[in-house]
Amino acid sequence: MVRIAVLVSGGGTNLQALIDAQAAGKIPGGVLAAVIASKPGAYALERAEKAGIPGYVIPRSDYASSRDMTIALTQKLKELEIDLVVLAGFMTILTREITDAYPNAILNVHPALIPSFCGQGYYGLKVHAEALQYGVKLTGATVHFVSEDCDGGPIVLQKAVEIREGDTPEVLQRRVMEQAEWVILPKAVALFCQGRLRVDGRIVHIAET
Numbered sequence: 001m002v003r004i005a006v007l008v009s010g011g012g013t014n015l016q017a018l019i020d021a022q023a024a025g026k027i028p029g030g031v032l033a034a035v036i037a038s039k040p041g042a043y044a045l046e047r048a049e050k051a052g053i054p055g056y057v058i059p060r061s062d063y064a065s066s067r068d069m070t071i072a073l074t075q076k077l078k079e080l081e082i083d084l085v086v087l088a089g090f091m092t093i094l095t096r097e098i099t100d101a102y103p104n105a106i107l108n109v110h111p112a113l114i115p116s117f118c119g120q121g122y123y124g125l126k127v128h129a130e131a132l133q134y135g136v137k138l139t140g141a142t143v144h145f146v147s148e149d150c151d152g153g154p155i156v157l158q159k160a161v162e163i164r165e166g167d168t169p170e171v172l173q174r175r176v177m178e179q180a181e182w183v184i185l186p187k188a189v190a191l192f193c194q195g196r197l198r199v200d201g202r203i204v205h206i207a208e209t
C-alpha cells in the first residue's frame with residue numbers, strides 16, 4: 001500500500017475530493033495515512049478527523065525559515081513512513097530538502113493550466129484574478145510533480161475549464177475546482193498508487209491498464 005500524506009493550509013476541498021475517492025474505492029493501492037496542516041485551525045483538519053485520518057500541525061510560524069520548516073516536515077513524513085506527498089492547497093513554499101527526500105513522489109494541484117499563471121506569488125484567488133484580467137477564454141487545473149522549481153515540475157494531468165462572461169475570481173475558482181481540480185487530483189493520486197506513472201525528464205508517461 002502506498003501511504004499518502006496530504007498537506008493543507010485552508011478549507012481542504014481537494015482533501016475532501018481525495019477522502020471521497022478513497023471511500024468510493026477509487027484509489028486502489030493507496031491509503032490516506034496523514035493530513036498535515038501549516039496552520040492550526042485549518043478547516044481541512046476537521047475534514048480529516050471526520051474521515052478518521054490522523055491530523056498534524058506544523059506551523060510555518062514556529063520556524064525561522066522555510067528551510068527549517070521543510071526539514072521538520074520531511075522528518076515527520078519519514079517518521080510516518082509516507083510514500084506519496086500531496087500538496088492540496090498548501091500555501092507554504094518548501095525547499096529542496098523535501099524534493100531530495102521525495103523525488104517524483106510529491107504531487108501538487110495548481111488552479112491554472114501551467115505554464116500560464118503559475119510560479120511564486122500565484123496562489124488561490126490571485127491565479128483566477130490574473131487569468132480574468134489577462135482575458136484568456138480557457139483556464140483549468142494542473143497536477144504536477146513537485147521539483148525545486150516552483151510550479152515547474154513534470155505535468156501529470158491537466159483539464160481545461162471555460163471562462164464565462166461576468167465571471168469573478170470567486171465564481172471561476174469554484175468552477176475550476178468542480179470541473180477540474182476535484183477530478184484530476186484523485187485521478188493522478190490513483191495513477192501514482194497503481195504504479196502507472198513513469199517520469200522521463202519533463203515528460204510523464206501514463207501506462208494503460
Ligand code: GAR
Pocket residue numbers: 008009010011012013014015088089090109110111122123124127177181
Ligand atoms: C485550490 O484551488 C488549489 O488549487 C490552490 O488553492 C486552493 C485550495 O483549496 N492552490 C494553489 O494556489 C497553490 N499554488 P482547498 O483548500 O479547498 O483544496
